Amino acid sequence: MSLTIAIIIVTVLVSWAGFNNDKLLQRLLLWPPAVSRGRQYDRFIGYGLVHGDFMHLLFNMFTLYFFGRLMEQFYGQYLGPWGFLGFYASALVVSALPSYLRHRHDPNYATLGASGAVSAVLFAFVLLQPWATIYVYVIPVPAIIFAVLYTGYSVYMNHRKADQVNHSAHLAGAAYGVLFTVLMEPRVLGHFMASLLSP
Template sequence: MLSNAVVNLAIIIVTCVVSFAGFSNPRLIDRLILWPPAITRGREYWRLASCGLIHADPPHLLFNMITLYFFGRLMESFFVPRIGEIGYLLFYVGGLVASSLPSWYEHRTDAGYRSLGASGAVSAVLFAFILLMPWATIYVIVLPVPAVIYAVLYLGYTIYMDRQRSDRINHSAHLWGAVYGIVVTGLIEPSVLGAFARQLLRPMVSM
């Protein structure tokens, strides 16, 4: 089914097209970016999801889309038999919204705050994959790391950096996207929770 992961591919294509358009079109960025006052006062709720269509620069876009390509096609093959292609699309869009809501609420009156990128939804897809295959190998640059170990390190780093507020990355979106991916996958297919626990006890076995 991996060759038929058309929804994931469509998400990547649309995101790339809009992101590249945004690199040279500040007005497009301003219209789509997560700017909390526009939601709080202007009720422009689409920004909770549209912020995932734009990126700060090509490396930001490339990292997110490569991650989505490799893990999203696997997760689409998992979700489609259960909730259909539209269901997988809604899972992805829901990841954007769920990862944006905490940032909106925290900065709902902050006119200087802005956030963009698909990282929240990509985290949702990645952590849904980790829930299914905790001992799969994930390559961090060139270093192979078991997925569950990567998850622990990633979440620890994300929580730490979110509290530090020492860079311009929206670490909160990464965290809540990951939580969303785990929770929703568990709700859609509750059996994966037990399978996850069993796999943790058998490190050499993956689904």
């Protein structure tokens, strides 16, 4: 079984349990006081295993399924068979840091969901195949166009703070996916630039 499938299975099972068990949900979501005062650092991983609702879970796992398997093979060449798991787990941590640091003294703030790590996987994929077709619902969009629109939307919504979505996690995850991949294999950047010129 691939690591991508294993991550999806664990996330679905834990999220599903969290839908019916508020105590479990509250224990796993990223609540700043539990980290800063209670030293429950496991929440930097646990929050990515629970989701707000079924559609939130479905969208994240659907995206991870289609892009995670390719990226798992790619990272495996450089980091070994467990490399993708390390990348995914570290992306969960890094994508949560901006919102955690901003709200570390706010007992009314909490965040959950795998969106930041999934964004890291997706944007790493864009580096490799910028002109691949991504289907947004049923609309085909080139990966690089989607990445630009997604980034712009996330920046705008993060600035507005008009909803409960953790847009900063999306942005931090996307940036981390790109930076991690380029630092791991600098030639990816040249490949990306050459690909952009050859749609």
